[in-house]
Amino acid sequence: MSRALTKLLATQSKAYVRDLDAIDLHTHVYLPRYMDILRARNDVPFVRPGIGGERLIILPAEQQQNSTMSHNAGISAGRPIGGEYWDVNNKIRYMDRHGIRTSVLSLANPWLDFLPLEEQILQAALLNNDMETLCRDSDGRFLAFGVIPQDSTMAVEEVQRVASDLPHVRGVILSTAGLNGKGLDDPEMLEFYRAIDRAGLTIFLHPHYGVGNEHYAEYGHALFLALGFTFETTVAVSKLVLSGLLDQVPDTLRLLLAHSGGTLPFLAGRLDSCVEHDAAIAQNLQHAPSVYLKRFYYDAVAYHEPALQCLIDFVGSDKIVFGTDHPFFPPAKDKDTETAGNEDLSELDWRSTLSNYETMVNMNKAVQSAILRENAKKLMGI
């Protein structure tokens, strides 16, 4: 176990958290097959050789940064990546060091969104098969969220195939763009939601595109990731709720929201109030928005205790699952993070992971246990 984690746990009088045995539902991997796709590309998203190792360029903002830079400067665009992105043995070492028993892997953004539909259909099947094999051979360390093509009919077919043929794939990761690029509130999403519910799978909803991006350029990626991502989830889910589509889907639909639901646990009361004061919107809904929001699941990737407590107060501790967002937000490899390359980051303490343990050290045993593992076991059928 990591020295910092041991120290964190030692400061607690509560012995029960010392054996963390956590289940991580927000942890990404770029499967080798996916890395090959990225390495073969010259447009975002892509991987290219850089100083001291490979670099990954995936964000819309990075695309512009890259294209406006000279070729030499372009070498330093994006972020340095190493085995933490694709090597599952690296992931296992990180997990062992950070008290994580099982990781429910998902492909990282932008998934297959950038590929032509025919290729999406093919690659989704291949990647989901890869994921199944990887998990099956992992001695219980891995389960997975699969990927789906962005087409409502083909997505339903892949969901049905996953449910019947790939027992270690327990859900699918979904972009806020939805299946047709028209968002989660597109009526064509209905059959997909119903298929997910029938199959007993979970949708892991994750941002990629950002909201308010025109405001963040002067501040690197800090605001894009801190605000743009969380706003994006908030907007997409709010529109889903206000569309009334959820009144046409069983309330057992399992939807897991990344990054503690963006900002929804904080804004839910204001959203209720604004809808209540807009009769034209309210009359389309059977319930206040917060009623739907309380049906969903949320990861505990909140980074400070007031936010996690807000989430618990809003949705209840039985709807929250531990997550790390590994391999993003890695430890600084040395003073100049831009020059270090393919060092094995699994040998370092990840402060971003530790901070998500720190948020729950003052919670009681039942809440910790629920968030660290028990809720995940129920949701993922472990």
Added chain:
Amino acid sequence: MSRALTKLLATQSKAYVRDLDAIDLHTHVYLPRYMDILRARNDVPFVRPGIGGERLIILPAEQQQNSTMSHNAGISAGRPIGGEYWDVNNKIRYMDRHGIRTSVLSLANPWLDFLPLEEQILQAALLNNDMETLCRDSDGRFLAFGVIPQDSTMAVEEVQRVASDLPHVRGVILSTAGLNGKGLDDPEMLEFYRAIDRAGLTIFLHPHYGVGNEHYAEYGHALFLALGFTFETTVAVSKLVLSGLLDQVPDTLRLLLAHSGGTLPFLAGRLDSCVEHDAAIAQNLQHAPSVYLKRFYYDAVAYHEPALQCLIDFVGSDKIVFGTDHPFFPPAKDKDTETAGNEDLSELDWRSTLSNYETMVNMNKAVQSAILRENAKKLMGI
């Protein structure tokens, strides 16, 4: 006192909240002089006659709605307004009914932002003088935030005049656009922040323009107000913090954030983490973002208890002041809110106001007292 409020308080065993004696720091008025400006205009923002009374069109989204409608339909654009917007006797009746002893009035958005600078300078002085007279003659029921022209030099002059000549004006309301339309992180804002601090006044920061507006059109104003407004405050303040300007201003600067800081209390941990992982941004700052955010004041316009508790956990109960956002989010006047006109809304129970009392009924006496009045007395020098 309102029947609903009496009922709310009666459900509590805690007798001390029955005499609310609240001080409302988030309550707007369209002074008669300002109404005259709006009535004389044909472009947003403006007031026009409508079915059953006047209608106010102030939001960017409403402008488009209005211009794409036929003349007849245009009559129904915007929102119906009555005396609750400009009649201080109406405000007093509303206050009496809802347990509010003192209201710190501010002009509502979009303030003077739409006027040519010369007119802004003139109207700011006139409106601030009007506000002073109104408060002075109110037997202690009103204090005020003034308005300032959007020019860093002239704003400093008006701040100095307010501080020396207008004792009932205890601060100024400021748009997220800042003084030069370049945001709160524009270096030209520095002298203004310093002048506010020297004068012992408070900045009341308020949204108007929205962030993410391109996503909200299909859902009336509900998402623009619930999300666009709160995102706007979050973005503007985050940029102020990340700019490093606050390291050049005394940490005594009094900045009050509307709507419980938008989403900042929830996102503060993630913002810290994202900045910590972006060395180029972090090295410009003396502290983590949350250190600056904890210096600010926040209103309690949060609409549900998990958000208010999050705010308390993050910033402490001594930085939070009660607010109502009156006269916005009025009670529905009858089944068809679009046809009722100039009924006296001060005779009705305002659910939006009640919900902001409801958020604190489970807090202990010291916290309630601090938020309802004691913090406001210190901040406003009452």
